[in-house]
Amino acid sequence: MTGRKLLALGPGEGWHADQLKRAAARLGHRLVYAPYESLAARIDGQGTHIATSAAGDLAAFDAVFCRTMPAGTLEQITFRLAVLHSAFAAGVRIINPPRTLELAIDKYATLVQVAALGYRVPETVVVQSRKAAMEAFDLLGGDVVVKPIFGGEGRGVMRIRDRQLAWYCCSTLEGLGAALYVQKFVPPGGRDTRMLVIGEETFGIRRTNDRDFRTNVAGGGIGQAVELTPAQLTMSRDIARSLSLVIGAIDLIDCDVHGSVVVEVNGVPGWKGAQGCLSIDLAERMIRCSEAATEPAAVQER
Numbered sequence: 001m002t003g004r005k006l007l008a009l010g011p012g013e014g015w016h017a018d019q020l021k022r023a024a025a026r027l028g029h030r031l032v033y034a035p036y037e038s039l040a041a042r043i044d045g046q047g048t049h050i051a052t053s054a055a056g057d058l059a060a061f062d063a064v065f066c067r068t069m070p071a072g073t074l075e076q077i078t079f080r081l082a083v084l085h086s087a088f089a090a091g092v093r094i095i096n097p098p099r100t101l102e103l104a105i106d107k108y109a110t111l112v113q114v115a116a117l118g119y120r121v122p123e124t125v126v127v128q129s130r131k132a133a134m135e136a137f138d139l140l141g142g143d144v145v146v147k148p149i150f151g152g153e154g155r156g157v158m159r160i161r162d163r164q165l166a167w168y169c170c171s172t173l174e175g176l177g178a179a180l181y182v183q184k185f186v187p188p189g190g191r192d193t194r195m196l197v198i199g200e201e202t203f204g205i206r207r208t209n210d211r212d213f214r215t216n217v218a219g220g221g222i223g224q225a226v227e228l229t230p231a232q233l234t235m236s237r238d239i240a241r242s243l244s245l246v247i248g249a250i251d252l253i254d255c256d257v258h259g260s261v262v263v264e265v266n267g268v269p270g271w272k273g274a275q276g277c278l279s280i281d282l283a284e285r286m287i288r289c290s291e292a293a294t295e296p297a298a299v300q301e302r
Helices: 015-026 074-089 098-105 107-116 130-139 163-175 230-243 272-277 282-291
Strands: 005-009 030-034 040-043 049-053 063-066 124-127 144-147 158-160 180-184 191-198 201-208 222-226 247-255 259-266
Touching: 005 015, 015 030, 015 272, 015 282, 040 074, 049 074, 063 074, 063 282, 074 098, 098 107, 098 230, 098 259, 107 124, 107 230, 107 259, 124 130, 130 144, 130 163, 130 180, 144 163, 158 163, 163 180, 191 230, 191 282, 201 230, 201 272, 222 272, 230 247, 230 259, 272 282
Parallel strands: 005 030, 005 063
Antiparallel strands: 040 049, 124 180, 144 158, 144 180, 191 201, 191 247, 201 222, 247 259
């Protein structure tokens, strides 16, 4: 295959950006970066929609990778997604598709979709007031995890077992105008499995943290490659198909009582920790996703 022209939206510096650039170069492709803030669009005199970025017309690229989108106002986020939707509808290959990004960035929307597939998720309540959140705290047994409905790498995730602390936490979130995402704590804590989906492959990483219930490598978690069970592989395939997930991560809590419980799906996963415990080049696998003609039909263990 001849060299392809690739665009990545997001920060152009850092470990992940360097990994993707180097992988693209090794495969004979050219990858450039452009910030989401540079996205622009217009409708010309013939009624044609044209989506552009600091790197040029999105239609001029063989594929566009969507990496971490920075915070913005409601108008800015809505506009960025609208540009991606329009480009995707016009035939631009976007990884992951904009609808997938919308679902995966919203933890509750993702859980609704996963639960509809028949997979177990934590008992979860999302409300908009302290009063309703405190009712949820009691309903869920007084041992809950409160987290941002948007967010990643474990930031802002708190396990709360004290009612007074729950009251203060929920008061603060209500004052900030945040949605209050309250989830029943699923034991044992400090141990989970990440299923990293890349095109038609999935890789299993067991993550542990002896000091915290959160297992994110950025917060001190340690990763180890593991062989996924047939049931987990089927789960990853079903969820990837349902969300049209090309590159992503499905995080499972290894519950002592219920087995695998899907806690969230990440549409823009980091993989530094996974790369540290796997012998294959994950960035290269991601770049190869741009060569696929269609969305993945199945997820296979590798």
